[in-house]
Amino acid sequence: MQLIDGNQIAKTLIAELKAEVSAAPGRKPCIALVRVGDDPASVSYVTKKEKTSAEIGITSRVILPPVTIPQDELFALIDRLNADPAVDGILVQSPLPKHIDEVAGFRRVAPHKDVDGFNTINLGKVAQEDDTGFVACTPAGIMELLARSSVDLRGKHVVVLGRSLIVGKPVALLALQKKAGANGTVTICHSQTANLPALTRQADVLIAAIGRAAFVTADMVKPGAVVIDVGINRVADATKKSGCRLVGDVDFAQVAPKCSQITPVPGGVGPMTVALLMKNTVKAWRQNNQKTENLKAET
């Protein structure tokens, strides 16, 4: 069994992005990080994104509206960032307060600056296999993990556990694409699936994204399978100072010995999500520069 080390792979990707950004003359990439209110998880996520940006040479502009900001003011703020030529990417940290329509907020971000990949157009582009769009960071991170672990999905049966908009559906569409590394046969299972173990046991590659601690047990996994664990679940643990520990959707101790490759939690998919946000930001910057070049050439 081989461990897929997400920390290491994310580090490599971040180093590649840093090299690209330092080599480029002129304006560096810029991401606007919008965090509404002080939700502790959001504070920690945005801090992590800020730090990783700095490491790569991406300028981050952190904007912290109060939790009471009216929806129209937040949308006006997003509109200003959309119109600002110095901003390449915009991230509106989820969750937004209840009085704001979150999906409408994500749609407000201009598609060409939507480095989170939550805009409807970017989701549609994943289905259309149109590479000009942005893929949501977690599914894109899973594909990057697989590619950098020499897992080619062609002719493989990929079983996705979970049909969420953020992970299950886009990763299924990505695995299905007619692209090198993809071309998988894809099954999507969920809470309504009958006889789930019979399906997961057929998986050459099993992607678990259902948010239930240690849900995938050894009897559900085919010997030699590649297992990607997207779950991040907090379970009580009296031996820890915090009183809890993080576990994935897979019962790692039981399942790992059966696998050819498996991601741990933490240290698997998690670190890739931030790395892919950075990759999307550099892509937005590259496309933004290209557009400026084209405009110059025209005039």
Place this chain on the structure above:
Amino acid sequence: MQLIDGNQIAKTLIAELKAEVSAAPGRKPCIALVRVGDDPASVSYVTKKEKTSAEIGITSRVILPPVTIPQDELFALIDRLNADPAVDGILVQSPLPKHIDEVAGFRRVAPHKDVDGFNTINLGKVAQEDDTGFVACTPAGIMELLARSSVDLRGKHVVVLGRSLIVGKPVALLALQKKAGANGTVTICHSQTANLPALTRQADVLIAAIGRAAFVTADMVKPGAVVIDVGINRVADATKKSGCRLVGDVDFAQVAPKCSQITPVPGGVGPMTVALLMKNTVKAWRQNNQKTENLKAET
């Protein structure tokens, strides 16, 4: 074995739409049918759409630019239709001549008038389960056939043969939705799938959309399965005056006796596609009227 009669189901749906349109006071729905050039299949499709519109009470505005129309002129024409408040739906008949970027053409149609459901935003909305959008007519027609044949997908294994943007992917996303009638477990197979018969034999509902005549044979189908045949293939037949006949992707004679329900070709999915275009047009008109009402209420 029960035949799923697409002609009959389409007729029922068309009668329902006609009843709704005749009962409504004021302006009737209007669809713009844009056909570039004189491709014989396109001529016949557009004529069929025109006739069905008339039957329901939908005004159709047929626009026939010459095959030589430059792309920018065609796009300007689409822009004018987008801006015209009297037009509820716009259909740009495929295929377009080679000098025109077809995907860009489909994207040019405003999302709220895109009754063909090919705009990237409407595809994204299918993934987001956002019912304000328009679903492409063939996959929407398949779901309507299933619903009106009392096939509930909940907990069923739906195997889709084919990963096209027009049928395979959207029908997979629809079967997967958290909606009454849907909630299926979905597998998508295609040309790169290994051991295909072992997968299709697991299907409670098999949707064949690969465009290969009589590809699905009896050994590939589970006894009691529901089979939806999307294929329309022309094969040589000396006994026919035209020299050919239409067959589906399923070997009907062999497969039908094993099924609980099956669609024939022709007379299965085919008639539903035009019926769903009409359903989308009436929906666009309803939304357009609602918008006008809202504007009036505001002033």
